Amino acid sequence: MLKRHGSFTFIPVDIAKEFIEDCGRQLERDYPGLTVEPYGGLYMDGVRHIAARPEAKMLLFLGSSFSNIPLVEQLKMMVDIRMRLSEQDRLVLGLDMNTDREALSRAYDDQWSPWLRDNFICRLNQDFGGDMKKGKFEYTFDFVENPADGDTPSYIQLSLRSVGNQQVHFEKLSLDLDFQDGERIYLAEGMNYSCKWNLKQLRRLAERSGFTVEAHWANNENTYCIVCFAPAETIASSA
Ligand SMILES: C[S@@+](CC[C@H](N)C(=O)[O-])C[C@H]1O[C@@H](n2cnc3c(N)ncnc32)[C@H](O)[C@@H]1O
Structure with a gap:
């Protein structure tokens, strides 16, 4: 992203505030051009904090945490995030696919x-x-x-x-x-x-929460996938 954009702001969200503040300072030293503005708090409070900013945004949950949220809450959270994103924004989730x-x-x-x-x-x-x-x-x-x-x-x-x-x-x-x-x-x-997700289930999750699956990248073993969700024009479902 730095190569492409020259500079950008990274806002890590975690309840472990001091930890992300320390990491943030280190990242700024390691990557000139990067600004880190840690947000210490719950994920959805962080999403609301970030959504209030005018710039184009990419929300990242890479660590499979999304998959530990209760099923009914997952859809609500996706809809809640969707309502706060604009057309140019993206949501990127890292998800487990292993069913072995x-x-x-x-x-x-x-x-x-x-x-x-x-x-x-x-x-x-x-x-x-x-x-x-x-x-x-x-x-x-x-x-x-x-x-x-x-x-x-x-x-x-x-x-x-x-x-x-x-x-x-x-x-x-x-x-x-x-x-x-x-x-x-x-x-x-x-x-x-x-x-543990498959692509059909992911597409259905996207459809029900007002997103489309714009891209996805799995590892060679097909056990882990990174999925990029783009806002769809309409929200199909009621969560
Ligand atoms: C498994 S990692 C999370 C990975 C990463 N957030 C992701 O999914 O992209 C565990 C971290 O999540 C934080 N955490 C867990 N639940 C949280 C919540 N509801 N809001 C904010 N941080 C949370 C913990 O403090 C810990 O540092």
């Missing part, structure tokens, strides 16, 4: 399962004053591939499954939960976590 069960199992299950189980239980106990016992829950990983509606991407579901009937108390919530043997507690907001 073995690879996914290696990434989300196998080696990680004891660690993830303990981490989740520890966090729930700590935040809500719970008395969940590590030995009384099993970590489970499911991959839901291409749900039948055709529009929804494949996704991962992580849960803890109760070993036997038991009651768990969460002091800070004044809540007792009765678990039947095998009953689960899901570990992500909404039903999805780490969505």
Whole structure:
């Protein structure tokens, strides 16, 4: 972009404000012509902050974070972003495409399962004053591939499954939960976590939120894709 435009402004958005401020200073030293104006806050507040500027904009979410947003929220977020963009602006998302069960199992299950189980239980106990016992829950990983509606991407579901009937108390919530043997507690907001997309689903997402897929670039293995969305003339759907 510097080669093409000579100069431009980069506005990183992250709740870790000090971190992006440090990185911003380093980037400005490394790339003469670049201006970095970090915005410390939530993604959508950052989008609103950036959208208020008059220049042509490219919004980038390269780190697959978009795929961890609950499914219903994804569409709302796309529509919200679309309403704030002008014709010359672009939205670029980095998205996972890998649906290889073995690879996914290696990434989300196998080696990680004891660690993830303990981490989740520890966090729930700590935040809500719970008395969940590590030995009384099993970590489970499911991959839901291409749900039948055709529009929804494949996704991962992580849960803890109760070993036997038991009651768990969460002091800070004044809540007792009765678990039947095998009953689960899901570990992500909404039903999805780490969505895996195909092009049809991406085009449908674009169509429903008022974008078109202008370009896309996948890696050789077809496991990761960068997608450039351009504003369409009309917004087809109600989110
Ligand atoms: C996996 S990386 C995010 C990658 C990158 N933002 C993307 O998708 O292009 C995790 C970073 O996101 C930040 N983060 C997570 N949720 C956020 C939110 N709702 N608003 C702003 N920053 C967030 C964390 O502070 C952390 O530095």
